[in-house]
Amino acid sequence: MKTFKLVCLKIDEQSAEAKNIPLLDGLVINKEDGENSWLLESLISKDFLPYFEEQKEANRTLKMFVTISKLSNAPARISASVNTITVLDESISILFDGRLLTSRSQYRPDELLESLLDQGLSGNALKEAFKESIQQREHSTKL
Known part of the structure; x- marks a missing residue:
């Protein structure tokens, strides 16, 4: 122990x-x-x-x-x-x-970025979507 x-x-x-x-x-x-x-x-x-x-x-x-x-x-x-x-x-x-509890499966930042690029995002829209997605993932793991 x-x-x-x-x-x-x-x-x-x-x-x-x-x-x-x-x-x-x-x-x-x-x-x-x-x-x-x-x-x-x-x-x-x-x-x-x-x-x-x-x-x-x-x-x-x-x-x-x-x-x-x-x-x-x-x-x-x-x-x-x-x-x-x-x-x-x-x-x-x-x-x-x-x-x-084991950690929930999360995107790695590079996988998240690739997913957003595949959606056609670029520039400020990409930056904002990336930041928002990271914040959502952090919030979903908070107690």
């Missing part, structure tokens, strides 16, 4: 923006079991207790973006459920069981 510091946690609620969960502290454990199993423990404000109790009660699977070690790292996409909620004096600890 490998252990990492959890530095950012976002939950994809199928809205325009992912729900950011401000962390007081956090830990990520890659079980290295060949099944992409991960454990996440997040120490967060008690303000989130009703939200996570509802998720646990409904046995919901959450799509999450987790960033480990440092904020400049790309977030990993994880599908997880709330395992345990522990109420502490000043905060709550949420333990999640999850699986790492």
